[in-house]
Amino acid sequence: MPEKPIRVLHVDDQRLWRSTVSDYLTLFGDYEITSAESGEQALDLLRTNPFDIIISDYQMPEMNGIEFLHLVRKRGTSTPFIFLSGIRQEDIEGDAKESGADFYVMKTGDPSIVFSVLSEKIHQAITRYTTVQAVMNTQMEDSVPSSFL
Structure with missing residues (x-):
């Protein structure tokens, strides 16, 4: 049975980048990409749609x-x-990590390298998230008295 595509919410105010990400990223994996042109539009999408990343x-x-x-x-x-930004990583890395971002990828450079790295980081972030969720669920199950099961 084939795996489901990874549901991606991509937020960028530049139309060219929204289409570039959609076009290139699908070359590196099975992605279902939904684009938003602003944070506000993305927040609206998050209210009604589940995304993997x-x-x-x-x-x-x-x-x-x-x-x-x-x-x-x-x-x-x-x-x-x-x-996924063109701003140097050092300039925002601290804020990004402090705020709960998993990774930072530069948009500049050879597109095949940029999107290969992005695809790799997507898989790493989802794997880490899935592992943490599984551990938390196991811990919760272990802490529930057997009389409740």
């Missing part, structure tokens, strides 16, 4: 990527989160 630009008008990530986490959503 969120990929966001950092520098966007009205709400930057860190602000968007803060709002996502404030809602209790622990979906893996990756920044």
Whole structure:
């Protein structure tokens, strides 16, 4: 039985990048990509759609990527989160990690390398998330008295 595609929410204010991510990322795996042009639009999509991972630009008008990530986490959503940005990693890495981002990938460079790295980071983030969820579920099951099972 084939695995389901990875459901990606991609947030970027630049239309060219939204289409580029959709076009290239699907070359590296089975992805179902939903694009949003702003953090606000992405938050609306998150209200009604489940996603396996969120990929966001950092520098966007009205709400930057860190602000968007803060709002996502404030809602209790622990979906893996990756920044895909042209801003140097050193400039935002601390804020990104502190806010709960899993990875940061630079948008600049050879597209085949950028999207290969992005695809690898997506799989790493989802694997880590799935493992943590499984451990938490096991711990919860172990802490429930057998009379409740």
